[in-house]
Amino acid sequence: MIEQASFALRGRNPDVLTCIANLSNDEVFTPPEFANRMLDTLAEAWAADNGGASIWADNSVRFLDPFTKSGVFLREIAKRLIAGLETEIPDLQTRVDHILTQQVFGIGITRLTSLLARRSLYCSKHATGEHSVATAFANDDGNIWFERTEHSWDGSKCQFCGAPRAIFDREPELENHAYAFIHTNDIKARLGELFGADMQFDVIIGNPPYQMTGGAGGTSDSSIYHLFVEQAAKLEPRFVSMVIPSRWMAGGRGMDGFRQSFLGGGHLRELSDFPASSEVFPGVEIKAGVCYFLWDSAHQGNCNVTTFRGGEALGPVSRKLDEYDIFVRDGRAISILHKVLEREELPxxxxxxxxxxxxxxxxxxxxxxxxxxxxxxxxxxxxxxxxxxxxxxxxxxxxxxxxxxxxxxxxxxxxxxxxxxxxxxxxxxxxxxxxxxxxxxxxxxxxxxxxxxxxxxxxxxxxxxxxxxxxxxxxxxxxxxxxxxxxxxxxxxxxxxxxxxxxxxxxxxxxxxxxxxxxxxxxxxx
Known part of the structure; x- marks a missing residue:
């Protein structure tokens, strides 16, 4: 049993999660290295607010990936907790069972990815399987939930995600991409149904689906990643960290309200921007690049912004995010904009x-x-x-x-x-x-x-x-x-x-x- 549970302590080369192909540009698998970069940012913020304490040494912190695909975030969190809680919970199997049953939770976005996520976290597609590293679950799903969710059609579109009925009103054997996390008006009640009424998550982290093909009612695509961000904030966690397309910063159909509240809320603590998406997702082109952020419910004020291009980092620079109606990605442009706009000339x-x-x-x-x-x-x-x-x-x-x-x-x-x-x-x-x-x-x-x-x-x-x-x-x-x-x-x-x-x-x-x-x-x- 100890040999099974030590999965997180043994080095593997290559890591299987670095080898799988993406399903599409809408559902991009996160490379382990990048997931760990996001977890490092989270850990640094936690330590800064808690006298240098490690978040991975706290057995009460609960983590949720509400749109898990490969399970990489959950797996990497579990690995860090297994190391961090060793002193407090010396027995490895007891420690693994505590982490997997009490601290790490996920919601699958499709049946296939839910099985993949369980395999990554539990070393078995069934949490109660023969090869599972967990011994305390009473159900096969463990804490990675997935059941088919139906769209709520309002005429030709879904009222929650804007999916076109003509494309996604499908037979049960086909994926309809109705993501459970955003198809509800009461996310707290929904999470209570899935994991227990008294569930409070401290950290919500992951890489949400980006868009619904044809979601605007035509040949164009309707962005949905911002819906996951907004829904996560409603759960009142301490931290939210997600990797999302950067196009929200200055454009995007229907993004004006999201951009205004996101930039003006004061809760963005860290923002890491990658204008070339290939630096995060090799071989994947996402127009305008991608970014990841750390939203902190206790933070009010400027945001540390870092821009990565060609392997080099510009920043972090402390920025006031709502100075303009859009976000100026490169802080070096601010002084030039000031000189131009202070003249108040006709545009x-x-x-x-x-x-x-x-x-x-x-x-x-x-x-x-x-x-x-x-x-x-x-x-x-x-x-x-x-x-x-x-x-x-x-x-x-x-x-x-x-x-x-x-x-x-x-x-x-x-x-x-x-x-x-x-x-x-x-x-x-x-x-x-x-x-x-x-x-x-x-x-x-x-x-x-x-x-x-x-x-x-x-x-x-x-x-x-x-x-x-x-x-x-x-x-x-x-x-x-x-x-x-x-x-x-x-x-x-x-x-x-x-x-x-x-x-x-x-x-x-x-x-x-x-x-x-x-x-x-x-x-x-x-």
Whole structure:
């Protein structure tokens, strides 16, 4: 029995949890090394608040992973507790049984992952199995619960997660991805049903599912990770720590309320940001990267923010998180923003169109490839290729007044990868009057060719694109993404040198801007 229970004390190479493939980008397995980094952050905070005491030496602390997949968090917590409680509970089997029955709990997100998590924690898919390291359970599930949960349909969508009924109203033999933790209006009562009415968790930790495919009712995806964060806080734990996509910081459909409460609540104690998701999840691309946080119910004040890029850490830097309506990821940008925004100039997005300027979607194909009488040029981007077609003037039903004005067209989307320095935005295009464009472009409204050339020169400066980058967290740059770029006069050619002087940008700040944003010219490709 002691040999069985010592699973957590023996080194294994390789660790099987470093070898399994991810199910999808929505349900990404957490590498053991990264889970331990999060646990280190938790342990440091606990020690700082408890006179240096170790959280792993406290036999009363309860941990919950409410969306366990591989079971890595539960396993690594158990390993640390087995070592930390050795003095207090010398007998190894007694110690293991106490930890697994009284301190470590999980909720599976699918039947498959619940079995995997039990195998990781108990060394058996059944907690009462022959090879289980636990001897005190009376049921096969142990403290890793899973039962199929049904969506609560409100018409075509689930009222809790927004899942489309057409996709996820499935037969019992198919996974429907209705996660138990967020499909309830009373999470405390729900946890009482699962683990006991007197259950209070001190730490909630893990890596939640990120989105529901088609959850917005169409081809797009609806984020759900924030629902897990909000639900965890309702359980009133001491700490919450999760790894989630970083796109909440400045964007995301329906994220405004979450972002405001998350940044403004004062409970974020640590925030570690990884702009390139591959540094956390090798081989997985998550637009805008990922982050993990430590939410502390007893904390009020600034947050220690650390940014990791290319294996290097910037920080930690003590930051006030709710200074702006979004979170500025890199603290080095704050001084530049202060200098720009203190002038209170009109933002340039006041002359920038909003989505689908002329009412023609990106996939619009009702154009002619040759010029015809009565037709106007239509600029488009399809399959990442730019082109010009021709449509009847009568085909335009939205913003008709812009047809006969000169315009600067700017791509609504540009990726370009995670490397630095980054181009940030796609190459602009001066469009003559008359003309129109599809949804692939946004439109700067100007009066003359000279004004169009002037605003184009401004757009191509590093300064302009740096300010955009502070609000551009995914490949899309919408009207609001340009809100921090100040208006200029369109009677000259703008350069970075002129703008640096106007806004009193220091040599150090210039070097920082140029390390982040690469040069652009009219001859550049995309």
């Amino acid at each position: 340039i997005n006041s002359i920038l169109s909003r989505d689908t300027t002329f009412g023609l979607a990106s996939n619009f194909d009702g154009y002619s490839e040759t010029e015809k009488s009565g037709h106007i040029p239509l600029f488009y981007i399809r399959r990442m290729k730019r082109g010009i077609g021709y449509v009847p003037r009568e085909a335009i039903s939205k913003n008709v007044h812009l047809i006969d004005r000169w315009k600067l067209l700017v791509p609504e989307a540009y990726n370009g990868g995670d490397g630095l320095p980054h181009q940030i935005l796609g190459k602009p295009l001066i469009a003559p009057a008359p003309s129109a464009c599809t949804q692939s472009y946004l439109v700067f409204d100007v009066a003359t060719p000279d004004e169009a050339a002037s605003i184009q020169s401004y757009y191509m400066t590093r300064f302009f694109r740096f300010l955009v980058s502070q609000r551009k967290i995914t490949q899309h740059a919408l009207n609001s993404t340009y809100a921090w770029v100040p208006m200029q006069t369109w009677d000259r050619t703008w350069t970075d040198e002129v703008l640096y002087e106007k806004y009193r940008i220091s040599d150090e700040e210039r070097a920082y801007i140029e390390s982040q944003v690469r040069s652009m010219s009219v001859d550049d490709g995309e």
